[in-house]
Amino acid sequence: MTYESLVYGFVFLPLCLAAYQIVPQRWRRRVLLVFSYLFFWLISRNLIVYLLGTTVFVHCIGIWLEWLKSEQKTELASADRSEKKKIKGIYQQKSRRVLAFGVLALLGILAYLKYYNFFVSNVTGILGNVLPFTLEQKKILMPIGISFYTLQAIGYMADVYWGKIRAEGKLEKTALFLAFFPQIMEGPICRYSDTSDTLYEGRPLNMDNLTSGYIRIFWGLFKKKVIADRLAIAVGMIFSNYTSYSGVVIAAGAIAYTIQLYMEFSGCMDIIIGSGELFGIRLPENFRQPFCAQSAAEFWRRWHISLGTWFKTYIFYPVSMSSPVKKWNQYGRKHLGKYITMLGTSAIALFPVWICNGLWHGARWSYIFYGMYYFTLILLGIAVEPVRDRILNTFHISDQSVWLKFVRIAKTWVIIFAGELFFRADGLRAGISMFRSIFTDFDLNALTDGSLFNLGLGRADMIAIAVGCVVVAVVGSVKERGTDVRKSLFRRPVFVRWALCYALMLAVIVVSAYGDGYQTIDMIYAGF
Amino acid sequence: MEKLMNILMEIDDSIDYENEKALIDGRLLDSFGVITLVSELEDAYDIEIEASEMIPDNFNSAEAIYKMVLRLQEN
Numbered sequence: 001m002t003y004e005s006l007v008y009g010f011v012f013l014p015l016c017l018a019a020y021q022i023v024p025q026r027w028r029r030r031v032l033l034v035f036s037y038l039f040f041w042l043i044s045r046n047l048i049v050y051l052l053g054t055t056v057f058v059h060c061i062g063i064w065l066e067w068l069k070s071e072q073k074t075e076l077a078s079a080d081r082s083e084k085k086k087i088k089g090i091y092q093q094k095s096r097r098v099l100a101f102g103v104l105a106l107l108g109i110l111a112y113l114k115y116y117n118f119f120v121s122n123v124t125g126i127l128g129n130v131l132p133f134t135l136e137q138k139k140i141l142m143p144i145g146i147s148f149y150t151l152q153a154i155g156y157m158a159d160v161y162w163g164k165i166r167a168e169g170k171l172e173k174t175a176l177f178l179a180f181f182p183q184i185m186e187g188p189i190c191r192y193s194d195t196s197d198t199l200y201e202g203r204p205l206n207m208d209n210l211t212s213g214y215i216r217i218f219w220g221l222f223k224k225k226v227i228a229d230r231l232a233i234a235v236g237m238i239f240s241n242y243t244s245y246s247g248v249v250i251a252a253g254a255i256a257y258t259i260q261l262y263m264e265f266s267g268c269m270d271i272i273i274g275s276g277e278l279f280g281i282r283l284p285e286n287f288r289q290p291f292c293a294q295s296a297a298e299f300w301r302r303w304h305i306s307l308g309t310w311f312k313t314y315i316f317y318p319v320s321m322s323s324p325v326k327k328w329n330q331y332g333r334k335h336l337g338k339y340i341t342m343l344g345t346s347a348i349a350l351f352p353v354w355i356c357n358g359l360w361h362g363a364r365w366s367y368i369f370y371g372m373y374y375f376t377l378i379l380l381g382i383a384v385e386p387v388r389d390r391i392l393n394t395f396h397i398s399d400q401s402v403w404l405k406f407v408r409i410a411k412t413w414v415i416i417f418a419g420e421l422f423f424r425a426d427g428l429r430a431g432i433s434m435f436r437s438i439f440t441d442f443d444l445n446a447l448t449d450g451s452l453f454n455l456g457l458g459r460a461d462m463i464a465i466a467v468g469c470v471v472v473a474v475v476g477s478v479k480e481r482g483t484d485v486r487k488s489l490f491r492r493p494v495f496v497r498w499a500l501c502y503a504l505m506l507a508v509i510v511v512s513a514y515g516d517g518y519q520t521i522d523m524i525y526a527g528f
Numbered sequence: 529m530e531k532l533m534n535i536l537m538e539i540d541d542s543i544d545y546e547n548e549k550a551l552i553d554g555r556l557l558d559s560f561g562v563i564t565l566v567s568e569l570e571d572a573y574d575i576e577i578e579a580s581e582m583i584p585d586n587f588n589s590a591e592a593i594y595k596m597v598l599r600l601q602e603n
Binding site for chain 2: 161162163164312313316317318320321326329330333338342345346349382
């Protein structure tokens with residue numbers, strides 16, 4: 001069962017909504033927990049033990065950290081000024097050890113499940129003849145969503161350690177935070193402080209939330225089923241047989257995959273966030289018109305926002321503010337100047353962020369390359385900033401001019417398309433070969449000789465994709481101007497409101513890519 | 529407060545720090561700006577700012593930054 005399946009929309013969700021509404025308010029979070037575990041069991045069966053184990057473990061670590069805090073408070077209350085610093089130091093060290101234990105245990109499980117075989121194949125490939133023992137690959141089953149709930153669990157423990165939140169005392173609440181069914185497969189990666197209030201409140205269903213939630217779900221289905229699943233056919237053909245296509249088709253394939261990935265992932269997010277809204281639960285947004293970004297760094301503030309925020313909060317800032325980096329900052333500002341110091345600090349803090357970003361997506365060199373690609377580009381962006389400002393000043397070009405904005409957006413698109421080519425390619429070698437062919441085999445005839453119509457898509461499919469993309473782009477540009485599209489829709493006359501809602505539902509039912517000639521396309525991010 | 533204003537002006541003198549209440553939420557200060565600010569604050573006020581302090585509420589206005597500095601000095 002996946003979020004776009006009929007079983008989810010017509011059986012699972014209605015049953016959960018009914019059970020949630022029937023029981024008293026204090027039982028509602030338990031209903032959500034039961035349905036969340038049922039959902040997880042249906043997709044992962046026995047692998048649910050990983051989720052259960054993680055939940056109990058994280059809950060205990062949270063309570064342990066909280067207990068240390070209360071012990072520290074008690075001791076501080078009876079200590080004089082000179083002892084206070086010492087007590088604080090002792091308890092900080094104890095808490096740090098507990099947090100490190102919790103984080104390392106969870107990362108250890110994730111690393112084993114996700115990267116063991118990658119590690120073995122690389123070690124065997126490089127040191128196979130030298131090693132006195134043999135490392136065998138193992139058949140490892142990984143529970144869906146582990147990359148998402150592990151990050152969420154680490155964030156929870158770190159927030160308790162930092163004192164940003166109090167540890168949750170009730171196991172069922174920690175369990176629901178980690179397992180809430182709409183977000184367990186693809187995120188968004190929530191912070192406890194973002195969702196806990198509405199998640200545990202058990203507020204009754206109401207018409208506004210139901211209408212708003214279902215519109216969002218249908219909007220997500222439209223993006224996924226009408227656009228992404230169609231593009232997946234052509235993208236699959238190009239990337240599987242890339243040696244048969246000229247550079248121009250490869251470039252079109254990279255663009256098509258980027259659009260597919262956006263429509264698929266953001267569409268699933270719409271279904272997920274819409275599912276939460278049905279219950280009055282607010283999940284954080286994961287996309288904010290990423291194709292309006294004017295730089296690679298800005299793109300990542302608009303694309304998979306919850307992952308970027310997680311890396312910023314739990315890797316970027318702790319690294320930037322660690323003692324060695326602070327020492328580098330002090331030394332650099334005294335001896336090397338602000339520019340070099342800032343560049344050095346950026347490199348040190350960004351490197352772990354982007355290596356983790358690459359590895360988080362999976363155990364493949366192409367993902368590591370993808371992470372390093374953005375690391376290099378973002379660092380380069382910081383490095384050339386003074387030069388760019390000087391050029392703009394010299395030629396009296398306003399930083400806010402419209403044409404400059406378009407040039408920057410176009411540049412960012414090229415960066416995104418090239419990055420996604422490597423991301424989707426079947427291995428790093430294939431990615432390099434495909435990228436090279438764009439420059440060495442760029443034959444524009446492929447655009448007119450009908451090659452693009454031999455990619456498994458008919459004329460009707462092309463029209464559906466084009467119209468779908470225009471609709472999504474128009475809605476995106478309205479949102480970019482700060483308008484809440486659904487609120488704006490609700491203010492329209494009843495006739496217009498319902499006509500648009502029915503048009504959306506009809507589009508999903510009639511134009512979706514299902515039936516003969518189409519395959520069920522798995523959710524891409526659920527695989528991470 | 530004057531010392532803080534001078535530090536902020538050195539980081540970006542185009543911002544109206546006296547009235548601005550959304551330095552982070554309004555994206556006027558980015559992550560790198562905040563890191564530079566943290567280093568300057570630590571030097572100027574002899575305090576230690578930990579990663580746990582990196583929340584928008586602590587950096588959204590000059591007043592909020594000043595409050596955080598005073599709190600850390602007390603500790």
